[in-house]
Amino acid sequence: MMPFTSDDAAELYGVQNWSSGFFRVNEKGQVEVTPAPGVSAVLKDVVDELVERGESLPIILRFPQVLAGRVKQLNEAFRTAIREYGYGGSYQGVFPIKVNQRRMVVETIAEAGFEYAHGLEAGSKAELALCLAQNMHSEALLCCNGFKDDGFIKLALWGRALGKNVVVTLEKFSELERVLKVSRELGVRPAIGVRFKLHARGSGQWEESGGDAAKFGLNASELLQVVERLRQEDMLDTLVMLHTHIGSQITDIRRIKIAVREATQVYSDLVDEGVGLKYLNVGGGLGVDYDGSKTTFYASMNYTMHEYASDVVYSVQEVCKQNGVREPTIVSESGRALTAHHAVLIVPVIDVTGPTRGSQFIPEPAEDQHQVVKDLEEILANINLRNYREMYNDAVGDKETLHNLFDLGYLTLRDRARGEAIFNAILQKLAKLVSGLPYVPDELEDLPKVLADKYICNFSLFQSLPDNWAIQALFPITPIDRLSERPTRQATLVDITCDSDGKIEKFIDLRDVKATLPLHDVDGSSAYYLGFFLMGAYQDVLGSAHNLFGKVSEAHVLARPGGKHDIELFVRGQKARRIIESMGYEEPMLRDSIGEQADRAEAIGELDPGDKSELLEDYDEELLGYTYLEYEE
């Protein structure tokens, strides 16, 4: 066999395809983050340092330099396109904070975006309150989307009074009167945006977000009514932004071009109507190539960030030229594309199970062993490369019979145990036979999945990868170490929740998806860590506390020259008591209850005083502990 190298691993896991240059496999077979030229950090070194300090996994590693890098890339992509086409306007992005409201994320984007006057977008009162407190460039936009009440609008208008460039976007027609009313009450003139319902649609999983039946936005006639109403009030100059958004993760660049053309057409007509529009907001939707396939598959995209910027700028310019209107400031609300790359979840593998793992013990046959068990023995003895398809199908049938007979009382537990063990032995033999084949026949398509190991990983899918559960989102997953060694196992992953949905059985692939992930054998002698990549968009905030597995610990890491790193900040994950309290319990109540029960047990002699205090101490310790499994490393 050819030796296996780091390059082979990089190819096997598609690292170059999905990492956008922010991650690579080094010569030692370790994953490095490479946020900028000349600096890098080895993920395994960071994890080892944290473990040495006594911290427990899972841990999210956040790389502020990657976030800043994405902000720069996006803005530079637009600047380049504007220069190339001689576009008459400029670009000013806004970050929709619903994608990730973490302080580190918002502050890093605000800071890195300052020189580009990159702004923020809020979709609720709480988000707006947060955004208003950020230090932003005076021209940076603060867009207010989402349905609004008086309080929301008041907060937005006070933002204008503070000198911030706040735009209130009307999501439905009736919001206009509310804005006019609150504006009169406060004596603050608004800057208004209108979200228009394009008939163009996105592509991919959020295709339904666009089109005539969309949840948000005004149709053409409502839009004209807004114009008339503002004209009446002599406030046409307050309508500054036309806003459109056709959904997230748009996989096909053609859909973007079509939508942008339609939006620019509307923009031009409004300008002709005498509206003082300044901004054309093309919304979010800039994709992330999670599987690296560069296709219109839902986990991918068939364009680059540069092509996106280029096509948006070109389309707007072309329509403006045709209509002879001034080119607007282009705004995009790219969220996913800015944040996805900056976060990596590190998860330890804590055990491995599976049909070809664990005890290979086959119980002795009973004297009157059942015929079905004998049939399985026969298959095990005779299965080979010529007959394996037929033999495998027979074995599957026999196993079913075995279980039916057991349920009906015709088979002893010994026969069942022996039959199941022989079936597993058949699978193992089969696995060896087919491992040398160039392809596995179609009718055995689910064989790799049947034979796969289950790697039990110390994390909760519902807390850390909610989109994998909810909408089958795919994230690249690789070991962060041992990548100069050939992975010899095929695995699926299971989490530690008591929910059978807490598993991953689909993995990224250049063609469609893979049923198993190649991994290294683990024997428990040293820790084996998996990195879950591109986790920075939506997952942090959508995660839920299933089984009371709480927020994960996180480290903010700076990469340095020469593969060194600094751990800037460590935030310990949610303690058990915090998450218990979030369900309406109070800590003293819990302690009192345990204390009273312990007193009673002591009174009747079930517990001696020494054990009682130990019990109470252990209980306290767990209340203060991490919600994930903690094994001595």
Ligand SMILES: *Cc1c(COP(=O)(O)O)cnc(C)c1O
């Ligand atoms: C969610 C949302 C976005 C963000 O979209 P991404 O695809 O993450 O860039 C932008 N604009 C609006 C109106 C949104 O609701």
